[in-house]
Amino acid sequence: MGLRDIEKKIKVKSAFQVKDAELMIKELEQMIGNIGEIKKQLKKFEKKFGDKITENKDYYEKLADLRKELGLPMEIGRFDWQETPTLKDKLTGRGFYDILANEIIELGQKLTPENGGIMSLGELFTQLNKTRPGKMVSIDDMYRSLEKLINAQLISPYKTLESGTKIVEFTTVEFSQDHDVILNYASREGYVTKEDLLMRTDWNEERIDRCLTFFEENGIARVDRSYAAGTKYWFPGLIS
Numbered sequence: 001m002g003l004r005d006i007e008k009k010i011k012v013k014s015a016f017q018v019k020d021a022e023l024m025i026k027e028l029e030q031m032i033g034n035i036g037e038i039k040k041q042l043k044k045f046e047k048k049f050g051d052k053i054t055e056n057k058d059y060y061e062k063l064a065d066l067r068k069e070l071g072l073p074m075e076i077g078r079f080d081w082q083e084t085p086t087l088k089d090k091l092t093g094r095g096f097y098d099i100l101a102n103e104i105i106e107l108g109q110k111l112t113p114e115n116g117g118i119m120s121l122g123e124l125f126t127q128l129n130k131t132r133p134g135k136m137v138s139i140d141d142m143y144r145s146l147e148k149l150i151n152a153q154l155i156s157p158y159k160t161l162e163s164g165t166k167i168v169e170f171t172t173v174e175f176s177q178d179h180d181v182i183l184n185y186a187s188r189e190g191y192v193t194k195e196d197l198l199m200r201t202d203w204n205e206e207r208i209d210r211c212l213t214f215f216e217e218n219g220i221a222r223v224d225r226s227y228a229a230g231t232k233y234w235f236p237g238l239i240s
Helices: 002-056 058-071 088-091 097-117 122-130 137-152 178-190 194-200 207-219
Strands: 118-120 166-168 222-226 230-234
Touching: 002 058, 058 122, 058 137, 097 118, 097 122, 097 137, 122 166, 178 194, 178 207, 194 207, 207 230
Parallel strands: none
Antiparallel strands: 118 166, 222 230
């Protein structure tokens, strides 16, 4: 094959590559245009049937699935991710705080298998911001959203332990005064041992075992048995 034949072959190949690139860009622009049109139609649809959508669970779930596929916020009527509260949100306590409250509930439920449904506010703040990369919330915003959940009786009022640690509960499990005492000690290091509790309290071994078994069975504490360090009961929700 001569040089001219090679040159001709290269030109033909380049022409095909250019054509493929043009077709790809054209198809991509068409796809983007279609998505834009879908979002436009979705806005009209939600504006027209807003109340009826929220009243019908099936409609709401189908619309939520569509929003998820389009990469939109799950809240009906919202088309932009909101990273900080507006002045109106701060004055009314709505909008951004409603969204954040929903995120907190979902996070609490998601982490319940790991921590038994209890978290220190410090740990909740850390975990909440892990789910919002680039969209950090302030501790004050978290408090306001928690108050909304408490006022709506979706969660119990958070309690303050003697150590000063505040904990929030995403579980229906009820704690006794004995349980609170152990949570107080666990909040200092993230764990307790039976030996330590025997020294710190005037309880007998049976009373301590009953409480520790309760925490273990409800997934609130994780048991770490070590020959060198002894048995420790770790509380993942209190480690921040």
